[in-house]
Structure formats: structure tokens, C-alpha cells
Amino acid sequence: MDTTKKTIIVFSGDLDKVMAAFIIANGAAAMGDDVTLFFTFWGLNALRKPENVATTKKSFLQWMFGKMMPRGADKLGISKMNFGGMGATMMKMVMKQQNVTSLPELIQTAKDQGIKMIACTMSMDVMGIREEELMDGLEYAGVATYLGEADEANVNLFI
Template sequence: MDIEFEKQLEELKKKIGKLEKGRKDKMTLVVFSGDMDKLLAAMIIATGATAMDMEVKLFFTFWATAALRDPKKNVKGKNFISKMFGFMLPKGAKKVKLSKMQMGGMGKAMLEGLMKKKGIASLEDMFKTAGELGVEINVCEMSMNLMGFKKEELIDYPKMNICGVGTFLSDAEESKIQLFI
């Protein structure tokens, strides 16, 4: 066989190998919003993707981190500003607000009533389901630090890590789907 041809073939094989290795059946979501509706959408997509046999990684940052707080857990040793942040932001998935029609809680109550009637799982249930299905939650260390949240006050979740943007980027690079919610 032609030597030049063989060389090209080898090169192509290498490139294909790289491509195959590069993109896995994996999805990475940036969960940024602390709105109940957007969080719900993120969790539905995440759990749905596990049914498609995809590996799912969620990167929780900024306002979304508040939704991971466990209302039953309290931590000591926070400074004044951290305490204020903790007080102002929703404590857990049950307390997050709607992005529209919140109406001082009335809108949310109505929507939750409807969801129950229509068999739509609550946000809290979705977190539980996601945990059971092996969805990984990575929490942005910087956001936690900024808002004064501590690891000890987050919900008990099977696969949860505190990490930085590097983790997100390396996961996103390998993922077929990346979304920002």
C-alpha cells in the first residue's frame, strides 16, 4: 500500500479515536436560577436524561444554591452579613419562589395545588428522585462562600461535591448536551 495513504489513515484513526473519547453520553447543566419554575425544569430534564442512559451532572451556582439548603439544619459561626444573606434567601426547595405570578405566595400555592392534582412531582420530590437515579450535583464553592452557606447546611444528597468552574468545564467539554438554566 502507498505509504502516504497509510500515514493519512493512521492520522484519521487517531482523530476519530479522540472524537469518540471526547464526547460521551453525558449532559451537564448549569443551574443558576433560584426560581422554583426554572429549578423544576432543570430537574425534569436531569431525571429524564437518566432514563435515556445519560450521565447527568448539575452545576449549582449563585441563586440556585439556596434551593439546596436543608431547612432542618442550622450552622453556627456565621458573620453578620452571612446571617443576613441566609435570612433573605429561601431556605430550601420548598421555599423557592416562582419567577412569575408569585403574588406574595398565593400564585405559588395555587400552582402547587395544580401540580398535585395533575400528578406533577414537587421540586423536593424531584431532588429525591434525581439522587436515586444517580444525578450528580456539584455546588459552586465560590457561590457558597459568597452567600455564606456552609456544606453542613445542605440537604443530604447521595452524590454531591463542592467544586469550582474547572470541574464544570471539564464535565461540559465531554458532554453532548450543555444547558444554562
């Protein structure tokens, strides 16, 4: 068993929870661990490009989900006291005051450190999210791939 691998399922699309996932992931990578992040359901929103992207045809319901969900790391709300986004804005302001790295920067660091980021293809179908709407550098796979990675890891979290 390889004790230097970690996996995190990023299910949540809340700013605070996604940040926690990346802080743990980047910390582990900085200590020399292999890290795999598996993005599923709302977690996919953290990977969306901020701009509206032309995609292959979606069903009406998929289109509606896509419209209603936040587009990218900068648009995520927080899991408590969000108050229509005000809470998220406040939290980002405090983070800036305290010199805490922002989520977009955390994602960039994760890429720079070679953290493997996998988007769950089944969730993409359910949420109606297409590859062209997500940031570059991702892998696309399903639960079997996640389980293979988790079997090699000594810490596996669901966030």
C-alpha cells in the same frame, strides 16, 4: 466525545426554573445519560435543609443573606406572578391536581438515578452558605470542575 452526557448550571432559585432543570436532568438520566447539575448563586437555595442549622461563623452580611433567602426546595418562589409566595403555592396545587412530581420528589429521583449534584464553593462564600446547611450527597467544587464536565457533554444548559 461522549454523546451521553449532559450538564446543567442551576443558577436560578425559582421553583419553576429549578423544576425545569430537574425534569430535563431526570429525563436524560432515565434515557441512560450521565448528568451533572452544577448549583450556583440562587440555585443553591434549592439544596438547603429546611431547618435552621448551626454553622461556622458568618459575617453579618452573609448571615443576612442566609436569613432572607428561601431554605430548601419547598420554600422557593416562582419567577413570575409569585405574589409573595401565593403563585408558588398555586402552582404546587395545580401540579398535585395534575399528578406532576413535586420538586422534592424530583430531587430524590435525581439522587436515586445517580445524577451528580455539585455545589459551587465560590457562590457558597458569596451567599454565606455552609456545607452543613445543604442536603447530603453533594459534591463541592468550582468552575474548573464544571468546565471539565461540560467538555465531556453534548448538551450544556444554563438555567
